[in-house]
Amino acid sequence: MSILSFCQWLQSTDFFTALRGSWDVYPAVMSTHLAAIAIFGGLVLVVDLRLLGLALRTRPVADVVNQLRLLKWIGLLIVATCGVLMFGAKAEEYYYNAFFRTKMTILALIAIHALVFRRSVYARVAEFDRSGVIPGRAKLAAALSLMLWMGMIICGRGIGYIEPPLDKIHAANFGDSLRNPEIATQARGQVTQNPFIFSH
Amino acid sequence: MFLAAAENPLNASDLIFPVLECIHIAGFTILLGTIGLVDLRILGLGLRTQKPAEIARDVGPWTLIGLVLVLISGPLLFSSDPDMYYLNPSFLVKMVLLALAIPFHYLVRRKVALANGSGVGSKIVACTSLALWVGVIFGGIFIGFVNQLR
Numbered sequence: 001m002s003i004l005s006f007c008q009w010l011q012s013t014d015f016f017t018a019l020r021g022s023w024d025v026y027p028a029v030m031s032t033h034l035a036a037i038a039i040f041g042g043l044v045l046v047v048d049l050r051l052l053g054l055a056l057r058t059r060p061v062a063d064v065v066n067q068l069r070l071l072k073w074i075g076l077l078i079v080a081t082c083g084v085l086m087f088g089a090k091a092e093e094y095y096y097n098a099f100f101r102t103k104m105t106i107l108a109l110i111a112i113h114a115l116v117f118r119r120s121v122y123a124r125v126a127e128f129d130r131s132g133v134i135p136g137r138a139k140l141a142a143a144l145s146l147m148l149w150m151g152m153i154i155c156g157r158g159i160g161y162i163e164p165p166l167d168k169i170h171a172a173n174f175g176d177s178l179r180n181p182e183i184a185t186q187a188r189g190q191v192t193q194n195p196f197i198f199s200h
Numbered sequence: 201m202f203l204a205a206a207e208n209p210l211n212a213s214d215l216i217f218p219v220l221e222c223i224h225i226a227g228f229t230i231l232l233g234t235i236g237l238v239d240l241r242i243l244g245l246g247l248r249t250q251k252p253a254e255i256a257r258d259v260g261p262w263t264l265i266g267l268v269l270v271l272i273s274g275p276l277l278f279s280s281d282p283d284m285y286y287l288n289p290s291f292l293v294k295m296v297l298l299a300l301a302i303p304f305h306y307l308v309r310r311k312v313a314l315a316n317g318s319g320v321g322s323k324i325v326a327c328t329s330l331a332l333w334v335g336v337i338f339g340g341i342f343i344g345f346v347n348q349l350r
Binding site for chain 2: 026028031034038039045049059067157
């Protein structure tokens with residue numbers, strides 16, 4: 001099963017069909033996504049600003065990093081659950097959406113960031129408090145984290161600005177299946193006029 | 201005060217509106233993140249080894265930065281299509297909640313935090329604060345959806 005056909009199947013399930021058509025549940029999921037980003041993403045921001053020495057300067061780094069960890073994970077769970085729900089409702093459209101693809105790439109980079117800096121920064125915060133100095137690599141980790149999460153916000157907002165013309169993409173594929181190059185080329189020509197749409 | 205949508209230079213470029221939206225989102229993340237940090241602490245969650253007053257004093261300037269960012273980007277977003285926003289019920293709900301949330305934060309929640317409140321009353325204040333701000337966000341998101349009902 002290709003990723004595309006999985007996306008088509010996913011959004012055609014009863015659950016996601018109902019979610020897509022709902023005028024109130026769908027925006028409520030989106031609002032919860034945003035509210036959780038604000039509150040719990042705000043905690044990520046606070047931790048990053050602490051490592052950069054820009055906020056909570058008189059509080060121990062270890063306290064800030066360790067005591068907010070659980071809340072950040074809870075927040076991520078809420079944000080990701082809402083994200084998956086929104087994706088499922090419009091999975092095929094999202095599949096073609098360049099901002100969505102970029103956002104998922106950044107998400108993968110955030111996971112790599114956590115793996116790379118876990119030992120050298122986040123497990124050593126007590127040392128920073130003892131020495132009173134926050135090393136460069138910790139500041140680098142914080143600055144990268146801020147940039148990656150800003151990228152997530154920008155791409156997330158960008159998703160709504162692209163509406164892949166599914167009807168034309170379908171028409172092009174239909175032309176292919178009929179072995180009718182005229183239909184396919186005409187439809188594909190309209191599709192590729194939009195630089196945001198990936199052809200596949 | 202506001203120009204008609206077509207005359208507003210803000211509508212001359214396709215990019216200005218989404219960029220303002222991103223500033224708006226970044227702004228309310230700073231705003232709610234720092235307010236939520238103190239609310240959660242009053243509720244006994246998060247930075248438990250620090251006192252609410254210490255955290256509130258430390259993040260106060262960041263809350264203000266967040267507030268300034270949303271209060272600059274918000275009216276600019278509004279000015280792109282004032283008639284639509286003015287008639288939008290969700291926008292009106294958002295404005296009412298915002299008109300409650302800002303004074304509630306600076307007149308009530310701030311005093312509770314600075315007094316290191318931890319009783320039931322303080323916890324109710326923290327929950328009210330979170331509910332008001334989350335309500336503002338719901339109001340903002342629903343603007344784009346109630347519009348499609350007509």
